[in-house]
Amino acid sequence: MESLSLPQARPMVNRREMAMTDEIKSGDAAEAGREHIWLPYTQMNTAASPLRAVRTEGCVIELADGRRLIDGVASWWTACHGYNHPDIRAAVERQLAAMPHVMFGGLVHEPALALASRLAAMLPGDLERVFFTDSGSVAVEVAMKMAIQYRLNRGELGRTKLLAFRGGYHGDTLAAMSVCDPEEGMHALFAGALPQQVMADLPTTPERAAALDALLARHAPELAAIIVEPLVQGAGGMRFHDVATLRTLRDLADRHGLLLILDEIFTGFGRTGTMFACEQAGIVPDIVTLSKALTGGTMALAATVARRHVFEAFLSDDPAKALMHGPTFMANPLACAAANASLDLFAREPRLAQVARIEAQLREELEPCRGRPGIADVRVMGAIGVVQLDPAPNLDRLKAALVAEGVWVRPFRDVLYLTPALTIGAEDLGRLTGALRRVIERNAL
Numbered sequence: 001m002e003s004l005s006l007p008q009a010r011p012m013v014n015r016r017e018m019a020m021t022d023e024i025k026s027g028d029a030a031e032a033g034r035e036h037i038w039l040p041y042t043q044m045n046t047a048a049s050p051l052r053a054v055r056t057e058g059c060v061i062e063l064a065d066g067r068r069l070i071d072g073v074a075s076w077w078t079a080c081h082g083y084n085h086p087d088i089r090a091a092v093e094r095q096l097a098a099m100p101h102v103m104f105g106g107l108v109h110e111p112a113l114a115l116a117s118r119l120a121a122m123l124p125g126d127l128e129r130v131f132f133t134d135s136g137s138v139a140v141e142v143a144m145k146m147a148i149q150y151r152l153n154r155g156e157l158g159r160t161k162l163l164a165f166r167g168g169y170h171g172d173t174l175a176a177m178s179v180c181d182p183e184e185g186m187h188a189l190f191a192g193a194l195p196q197q198v199m200a201d202l203p204t205t206p207e208r209a210a211a212l213d214a215l216l217a218r219h220a221p222e223l224a225a226i227i228v229e230p231l232v233q234g235a236g237g238m239r240f241h242d243v244a245t246l247r248t249l250r251d252l253a254d255r256h257g258l259l260l261i262l263d264e265i266f267t268g269f270g271r272t273g274t275m276f277a278c279e280q281a282g283i284v285p286d287i288v289t290l291s292k293a294l295t296g297g298t299m300a301l302a303a304t305v306a307r308r309h310v311f312e313a314f315l316s317d318d319p320a321k322a323l324m325h326g327p328t329f330m331a332n333p334l335a336c337a338a339a340n341a342s343l344d345l346f347a348r349e350p351r352l353a354q355v356a357r358i359e360a361q362l363r364e365e366l367e368p369c370r371g372r373p374g375i376a377d378v379r380v381m382g383a384i385g386v387v388q389l390d391p392a393p394n395l396d397r398l399k400a401a402l403v404a405e406g407v408w409v410r411p412f413r414d415v416l417y418l419t420p421a422l423t424i425g426a427e428d429l430g431r432l433t434g435a436l437r438r439v440i441e442r443n444a445l
């Protein structure tokens, strides 16, 4: 077993002293800010005070009190090359000196042009038109608007709904929420504020595929598209499905004349073992959304990428048939520069081989949890390791126990998961899985 006193066991005396000095200098003014921030999905009345991060490096988050936590979730799966990669920093610094931002209306720039053509070249088939936004939720909103306006532009009226799946997660804005799992997406809480969509179970069995076929036959006249996270439903519960399910969805979309939107915001950029999850099924979606690891976890950026036939439905003499969307900070040059540097790293370094190695280690080291009291399931795909708990744990106690182990892991509901940087070393990954095993064994759940 690994040492229990992990944070103290990694001597970083100078940096810790630096952090302490920073803290003393800026501490009071910053601490007053705790009364003014509002945290996500957090009951501010009872939640434990958030930890203060001062520095990141590789797979380590350093706290203001000098503790160093090994990061098991890569800041919501974004920091795929680890934190502070020198190449990404240098690219952003170069761009910062030349042009931090310029509007994308009527103007374009090299970082966005290069990124668009690289994404088009990497994605399968004729996914070749890239619309940039600045968050995953907005990329999903754009995909939904694109699908709906595609229908309108073709004179197909009334096809304004989407078919989405239970267990899915596509973001927190209102339209994105409407295609999330109805229970977890707080549909009930926001009933009346959300567009009504058609919900289904993923076609993971022949019976379910037949049921979905029948549902689509009934609803196709009001549907614009099907939206799904390929292979892994992430924030909705880290549930996996197989490539056959994706192929069924492509077939059913074709049979019923629907666009297929794949939300690869979680799965894109190597997380499931291939650059994009759809590659494993050999299917080409009509629209794909990307974000999370797009900039290697450094800057907010997202993209909605459409196939040629989708784009062509917007070409017309009629100005009103143009895509009606345009975020102020779209295609931010700093973010595009970061994304280009991140893609350079994917091209130059053996990221997918690293994912395969992470997958093997996660399997070996998490599998012993299976069958233990309180463990409902253990599953691994690519650089995603999931231990599902039953009953659901006391999350506050579990989170505190994990930090005490020197790791940064963020369980939600009944799901304890690891999505580390794709560059994590075997030793650090072992510390993460060791910490998980220990909190489970100690029954700190």
Ligand SMILES: *Cc1c(COP(=O)(O)O)cnc(C)c1O
Pocket (backbone or CB within 6 Å): 135, 136, 137, 138, 140, 169, 170, 171, 172, 229, 234, 235, 263, 264, 265, 266, 267, 291, 292
């Ligand atoms: C995180 C996520 C989103 C939302 O992205 P934000 O940047 O948080 O708005 C959408 N879809 C999937 C699959 C995600 O994982």
